[in-house]
Amino acid sequence: MTNGWPHELAPYFEMLRIRRVEEAIARRYSDQQMRTPVHFCIGQEAPAVGVSMHLTLADQVMSAHRNHAHYLAKGGDLGRMIAELYGRSTGCCKGRGGSQHLIDTSVGFAGAAPILGSTISIATGIAFKLAKFNPGEVVVTYFGDAACEEGVFHESLAFASLHSLPIIYVCENNLYSVHSPMESRQPDRPIAELATGHRVPSFEGDGNDVAEVSMLASTAVNRARNGAGPSFLVFNTYRIVGHVGPEVDLNLGYRTQDELDHWERKDPLVQEMRRLGLPTAAWKELSDQMEDSITLEIESAFRFAIESPYPDAAEVALDVVPS
């Protein structure tokens, strides 16, 4: 992750950029022009950013349905992402994938897919390949707390452990699976313990603190790079908006205003700003600069998307099998 900002400021900038992208999507979502189910990551920017800091372009990342932060932090092309949401032929999947299937192989973002758990095993296969052909390169796969309920999570960790694969399994625990709270789905224990039985070391941390994320990620990535095998990272975090779409869905009654307030106070941007501890005036200038450059980038991405053509009807049956 290199976004042009000095090392110390880069994580903040990247999180801000992701936040603003999501907000821009949210703003225009009701136009009904991006007709693809978007799972916003507002509030969950830190894991993607803190992990990606330790990855090279050659390292591979896989994500699931809530993937925008992972794609952007890994360096995925913003214009092609927005175009994909608009279903245009310039989208990163030529419009065939939508929000849940981003890809940018040029920066090592290997893909994303919304069937819970499936990308965990697929990422494990990429790690199998890297171990043999690209020693020193690593795979990161991101998923939610519910994906850990799929048996394939265990099958993957066990195999990665057996073969010491260079992979980091990153769980963003945001407490919910759609609208279902943890206690209706999982026994009461730290998710990190799930890896114990597979002899995969696990590390748990504050997923709203990008510095803490970075520290744990650094350990895990180094392990993988040096052939010491897989790690399991659990980052506790929270999604501010609803499961899908941009509404803050307090009306659904599965979470409270209090809970939301609590987590808004833990906003990763605010935390990181505090940690940076810059004088107010300097900060104001800096953040204006950041906002301006981000606004420009976002506007240009949306323009690119909206001005792009839709795929031609004939494309519906192209590319079913490679030839």
Added chain:
Amino acid sequence: MTNGWPHELAPYFEMLRIRRVEEAIARRYSDQQMRTPVHFCIGQEAPAVGVSMHLTLADQVMSAHRNHAHYLAKGGDLGRMIAELYGRSTGCCKGRGGSQHLIDTSVGFAGAAPILGSTISIATGIAFKLAKFNPGEVVVTYFGDAACEEGVFHESLAFASLHSLPIIYVCENNLYSVHSPMESRQPDRPIAELATGHRVPSFEGDGNDVAEVSMLASTAVNRARNGAGPSFLVFNTYRIVGHVGPEVDLNLGYRTQDELDHWERKDPLVQEMRRLGLPTAAWKELSDQMEDSITLEIESAFRFAIESPYPDAAEVALDVVPS
């Protein structure tokens, strides 16, 4: 398990009975009249017997492909089992199931099926039913070390833990999955640790020592009966003959004569005889009595099977759906 022998002798008798049944099947297997893949449990009699001692007729048992000991120890009808192997209409599945699908609902043997791991989730569903409608009754499900590699194992334990279901998961770890040793399949850690992440207590013991099995089973069954939820029992044991069929398959090279010798010295029958510590003469008399009654029972079962008719051709398409 009540086999008519005094409490102290019952486990030995039951193990001997199972051993002799398996040997009788083995002897006649080459006749090509039992054309069903038989997974012999010779050497693995102790877990079934040590666990079943703590079960009532109403308690439910499910097993997998290597199921004869479990069926017999739970009180499954021997004649109908042998008839099933011979594919007769008097078999416990009317010949449709063969060795891998035994059932005897009259004694709480709910079934057996050879797809690894599947019976673990099915048994969990039976426990779900008992918890609600038959409090105090419990389920036992037996499976091998390889079945623990299926994701469904984890999915089941997590659910049973979440709902505190009355179920005991019994893994017979015999070191092999067909001809594949542990180290080509699983990370190096005790299998019992697999349950940790689900907050299911696990107990590991000598699976060739029926007294130890019984002790651990007693704890687990009591927990389940009293509403304290599931347990995971791991019994270390060894199958003396090959994976399927009665040959001792040293020729296949996946295990050594030394290893076999080692485990034959740990034969559950020999261990239990030693533990009982009866004077030689008394023992001789007792065991002759046991052998005689077992021989009679086995002969009659085979006679019943062989004299039974095959199912009628018209039955091929009966019972596809209940009416």
Added chain:
Amino acid sequence: MRKLSFASAILEAQEYLLANDPSVFVIGLGVPTNAGVFGTTVGLVKKFGPDRVLDMPASENGMTGMGVGAAIAGMRPIMVHNRVDFAVLAMEPIVNQAAKWFYTYGGQVSCPLTVRLIIGRGWGQGPQHSQSLQAWFAHVPGLKVVMPTTPSDAKQLLIAAVNDPAPVIVLEHRWLYDTVGPVAAQSTGEQLGVSRLMAEGTDVTLVSCSYMTLECLEAARLLATIGVSASVVDLRTVSPLDMTTILGSVEHTRRLVVADTGHTWFGISGEILARVAEAGINLLSRPLRYGLPNAPTPTTASLSDVYYPRAIDIARGISSQVMGANAPLLEDPDLGKPLDWPQRAFTGPY
């Protein structure tokens, strides 16, 4: 009669079943939440409590196996998977276990598991949220496969499914959820395995299921404007397949068109054409099939609009089959309208 939406009819069926049979329980991701599986389970947990109306972990395989176990132990589980695509993880317990249980164990123990599966479509549902795999289930002996079209059938056939001693897969099309129709307050004791003649005509028989039956009815309406008279058979149950109704109609019209919500190739439409051929009926013109092309579902509306066949496609195909080159050109009543969601009021995401 009262009118209800398809979704409310499903809710009412489950309410009825829970109230009348203590062995029934409903389980699935989000079942007890306020959103309640697109409204089909809303309020049930309040009425029947959390031990009969349950959420579950995202463990489709294990949970479906659990359902099999509860069913063979005497319960009547209703398991909901929010998309057919997620149930692909649950094929093992459904196909290897539930379907074969009664037969394998000599007809001693039945497995009355009901699995509700929702077929996604439109508004960006894309390749992994829109599959319609009735052909898979119908291929497996021991399963019954139900695809209701009307709100009334959504209720009555779900009741029949749960009361049936066999494992039953009920495929519900998301685009039917907001359709409205008369629904009897009581259970009408419907049985599985009977199709329904939704329209009677003389020139052609359209056989279809689920949402495609609505397209066929619209096609029949369009055809009527040019004097072609069509019968429409709504399958209701894909397996067992009610060939009596189909053959009865085709013998009369001597033309056959099948429209399906799934992929055409190696799907249920092939089976229907085959059975008609085996019956030796000489058709007046080549049979036609409408279904999904041999491609995964594209997400963008610009492609999914051409991906899904519609009434106009069916009507045009038939008119040229019946009238040849002289067929008058049928106009597309939906020309220029957005096609990737069922009605304008709907705004995603779902």
Added chain:
Amino acid sequence: MRKLSFASAILEAQEYLLANDPSVFVIGLGVPTNAGVFGTTVGLVKKFGPDRVLDMPASENGMTGMGVGAAIAGMRPIMVHNRVDFAVLAMEPIVNQAAKWFYTYGGQVSCPLTVRLIIGRGWGQGPQHSQSLQAWFAHVPGLKVVMPTTPSDAKQLLIAAVNDPAPVIVLEHRWLYDTVGPVAAQSTGEQLGVSRLMAEGTDVTLVSCSYMTLECLEAARLLATIGVSASVVDLRTVSPLDMTTILGSVEHTRRLVVADTGHTWFGISGEILARVAEAGINLLSRPLRYGLPNAPTPTTASLSDVYYPRAIDIARGISSQVMGANAPLLEDPDLGKPLDWPQRAFTGPY
């Protein structure tokens, strides 16, 4: 040409692939053991080492997903599941992921995964060790489905499958493993998607695949004894389906019989009958289908003997279709012989 068994031909194909392409690896339960998946992987680990010839945990879902990952990363995995039935656990990565990868991601990344699946039959294989689910795979766009019949095809089509950039499912029938035939030492550069006319006749076209093609050839031999001349088309690839060869033959004979190793209903035979009907060929008599009845596989030989259709059944069906009531009675050459294993030398268990 050298003669090899079907099993040895598979072994040789994998040997060739491992030797010629460093991205190939073979993985499956028992692959590096001395039994070597019924002999098809024996000795490979010694030649190519344990990092290219691997055992795996009994985690069909996760391991197949792993294979998908390795494939999209540029490897060419050959994954073996010892029975089709076990792969039911692996449908998710095969169907939701592998099949759709190339299309969904805009044609950028292919997924050259090859999955070998073995169809069990006889000697007590029973309901969970004998399924033949080619219809499922063929129904899914993006997959290719191969079913070799001869030892030569077992080798050459496996090489073609692994070299093909698409995900390919290869279904191998266990009863073919010991059959022997000529096999070229080198790779012949065979392509997928082409059927083969195994026998040319004038009265009827038999279309079949895998082991059933042997039954059809035998049926053709029996029919010849009463003067009925049959063509036999061996599908080789079920998907893509080579309709050119089938239609070419049927146009000539105007009679169609399809024999399949899977269940007849909602299976691949329905698709073939449907395509012939769509093509508008007027058949001289009703088409016939042979396959498994609508029941799970019974384990006992006394039932499985009637469960599986044989050459004599096919021949008798055809003779009465062609000659009507005057058809001479064909004698069953296997009358009284045990039918539930492929040849007398075989003694279970397997």
